[in-house]
Amino acid sequence: MAVKAPFNYIGNKYRIINSIQECFPEHIDTFVDLFCGGCDVSINTVANNIYANDINYHVIGILQEFQKHDAQYILDYIDTTIEKWQLSKTNENGYKLFRDHYNQTKNPLDLYVLMCFSFNYQFRFNSSHDYNNPFGRNRSSFNDVMRSNLILFKEQIGDIHFSALDFCDFDYDILHTGDFLYADPPYLLTCGSYNDGKRGFRGWTEKDDLDLMRILTELSDRGVNFALSNVIEHKGSTNDALIEWIADNGYTVHGINFNYNNCNYHTNNRENVTKEVLITNY
Structure with a gap:
């Protein structure tokens, strides 16, 4: 049974941890949780070395x-x-x-x-x-x-290596062929509020999405496995750049059964589809 972190962190993956980890590689040497948030994924992943990073240094502290x-x-x-x-x-x-x-x-x-x-x-x-x-x-x-x-x-927290870096500044040289990185960035399309220290107290942008996709592609070219959580459709909007990136690289898309329709009490239209996915390069 999965262990829940003692937070109620926005975007935490505890409720869908089993669906996500079913898609993870079976044997992991070095694991990086690039946007660890409250650390639900890190503490429930078995690996020889675990690195948990988040730009929110308050939470990392x-x-x-x-x-x-x-x-x-x-x-x-x-x-x-x-x-x-x-x-x-x-x-x-x-x-x-x-x-x-x-x-x-x-x-x-x-x-x-x-x-x-x-x-x-x-x-x-x-x-x-x-x-x-x-x-x-x-x-x-x-x-x-x-x-x-x-x-x-x-x-469960054990010997996890913690860092509070912008994802662009993380040292990806620690990852080698066969290692595994999980990325759960803020989603462009959903209603989460990220005024919590992420990205230096500014919102997540399309440029951030593109920078992350570039980094993941470079890691894939080096033989590093990755899984990316994201949303490709939400309330009639689509993340076209993400969809194009998936198609251009032939990555695998796994559907995740989760509903964001009730996450914002200001929203009147709660019937439109949200498509959360896990994207892998294996």
């Missing part, structure tokens, strides 16, 4: 703290912090005071606790890199499920 300390230390820290700041589903003032405190100290474990009581459990930052997600009144808390997930996650 939390993951590194989880890796550094034992589970009891982390849980004691969380419980003590919640008690100290009187955090709850209803104490908005306590949440705001603690948010101000975090923005002064930037302690990664404080950020995790703060996220647990925030609206939709999101990581959102302003242009000054201060956390600015509102309070999750009557909904968000560090609950028993998250506690259990954190304990299991801690058991």
Whole structure:
């Protein structure tokens, strides 16, 4: 059974992890999770060497703290912090005071606790890199499920190598023939909000898509296997550049059964098709 990361990260792959990993190579020496987010894919992938990267250094900092300390230390820290700041589903003032405190100290474990009581459990930052997600009144808390997930996650995090790099700056020389890279970038067509540190606090662009496709093609030419999660159609729009790239290179497209129609409460038309796919070069 897959282990869930103790986050509710936008775009996380926990719900479809089995469908994705059915398409992964059977034996992996070095594995790179290029846009690891909350790390759901990394901790559920078996490989001799695992590299988890994400440009959101705030989240990577939390993951590194989880890796550094034992589970009891982390849980004691969380419980003590919640008690100290009187955090709850209803104490908005306590949440705001603690948010101000975090923005002064930037302690990664404080950020995790703060996220647990925030609206939709999101990581959102302003242009000054201060956390600015509102309070999750009557909904968000560090609950028993998250506690259990954190304990299991801690058991799996092991010797993963973490980095917080733009995908263009990642050192792809660590990958050799037969190694495997998984890429789950922001999707141009879907409704996710990426004001969370990705791409230096700017949105994902068509140029980013093209840069990533170029890098994946170069890796493929070197004999490195890759799998790319993406959406080729959403609410009547298509990613034509992605479709053309797939066809030009003869890559394999695996359908993924997931529905984004309810991801944005501002959207009235929820009946159009979304086609999420996994693209592989093998």
